[in-house]
Amino acid sequence: MRVLITGARGQLGRALQEVLTDHELIPLGQEEGDITRPSIVERIRAFQPDVIVNAAAWTQVDAAESQPDAAFAVNAWGAQNVALAARAAGADLVHISTNEVFPGDPGRFYREFDPPRPGNTYARSKWAGEQMVRSLWPRHYIVRTAWVFFHGGHHFIAKIIQAADRHGRLRVVADEFGNPTYALDLAHAIARLIRTRHYGVYHFTNSGFCSRYEYAREILRLSGRGHVPVVPIQHHQWPRPATPPRHAVLLNTLGPYLGIELPPWQDALRRYFRRENTQE
Numbered sequence: 001m002r003v004l005i006t007g008a009r010g011q012l013g014r015a016l017q018e019v020l021t022d023h024e025l026i027p028l029g030q031e032e033g034d035i036t037r038p039s040i041v042e043r044i045r046a047f048q049p050d051v052i053v054n055a056a057a058w059t060q061v062d063a064a065e066s067q068p069d070a071a072f073a074v075n076a077w078g079a080q081n082v083a084l085a086a087r088a089a090g091a092d093l094v095h096i097s098t099n100e101v102f103p104g105d106p107g108r109f110y111r112e113f114d115p116p117r118p119g120n121t122y123a124r125s126k127w128a129g130e131q132m133v134r135s136l137w138p139r140h141y142i143v144r145t146a147w148v149f150f151h152g153g154h155h156f157i158a159k160i161i162q163a164a165d166r167h168g169r170l171r172v173v174a175d176e177f178g179n180p181t182y183a184l185d186l187a188h189a190i191a192r193l194i195r196t197r198h199y200g201v202y203h204f205t206n207s208g209f210c211s212r213y214e215y216a217r218e219i220l221r222l223s224g225r226g227h228v229p230v231v232p233i234q235h236h237q238w239p240r241p242a243t244p245p246r247h248a249v250l251l252n253t254l255g256p257y258l259g260i261e262l263p264p265w266q267d268a269l270r271r272y273f274r275r276e277n278t279q280e
Contacts, residue, residue, distance in 0.1 A: 001194070002026065004049035004091075006035055006082060007056030011150035012096060015183035016053060019191050023051075030056070035078035044085035051194050053094040054082045057126070061100070064122040065241040071125040079129030083136040092139045092197070094190055099146035099178060099205075101127045104245020106175075111253045112144075112201045120242040141193055142201045143186075146250055147215075149272065150183035151279070156212070157272070160219045164228045170220075174213035174232035177247045179205035182268035192260050203250040206265035218266065222273045 001023045007013045008027030026047050035056050064071035086093035100123040101116035118124045133140050149155040189204045213232045220228050
């Protein structure tokens with residue numbers, strides 16, 4: 001299959017290029033394929049892809065509060081352009097979305113068919129993108145994921161390690177929960193999904209969940225920094241421009257029916273550090 005990947009230089013985009021080696025790949029970074037421009041529709045159609053994976057996104061959650069137009073341009077209007085391109089090319093479309101489309105009520109776990117209720121600008125822009133895809137092209141897979149990490153990315157793992165080395169101690173929110181997800185495992189799940197032609201909404205995260213505090217403790221332990229003290233705090237003690245959902249934990253209920261299951265997040269994190277150590 002000819003697989004076109006938008007956001008090819010991002011975490012998931014790079015992981016997909018590692019995994020989809022048995023396909024003809026057309027990777028488009030922002031320079032080659034700015035999805036906010038209407039001209040991208042014809043540009044993508046001209047490649048005649050069989051599958052499009054829209055991994056391009058505005059992911060600066062806090063910055064979206066002060067730059068809503070920029071967030072919506074990529075996450076909503078960009079999704080519209082890619083869906084129109086998929087329709088023009090007659091291609092299947094994989095659209096990547098987020099756990100943040102859910103409100104994250106404490107104690108809740110969210111399945112694919114639960115109604116979204118986004119609570120910040122970034123989340124609203126991603127929910128708008130989902131609606132664009134649904135309304136424009138039926139041959140779609142909407143894949144929601146959470147807390148994605150990959151090598152060379154600017155993610156929670158990198159931030160925790162940098163802060164630990166800089167300050168020697170940390171304060172980490174203990175009442176925000178989610179599913180850490182290794183982009184390599186997510187890419188493998190998508191690779192299997194696009195062969196099924198079972199269109200719809202899927203939640204793909206590494207199995208299990210944790211708090212930011214628990215996640216940070218495991219990051220420090222596996223990176224050889226287990227001695228660094230970590231103080232658990234409440235979310236209101238770490239004010240942010242955006243209010244993240246406190247318990248937007250995804251349940252991967254539909255993937256297993258297709259034989260698609262992701263390993264536990266702890267195992268994923270161990271494999272991440274094993275590869276990091278071999279690259280040093």
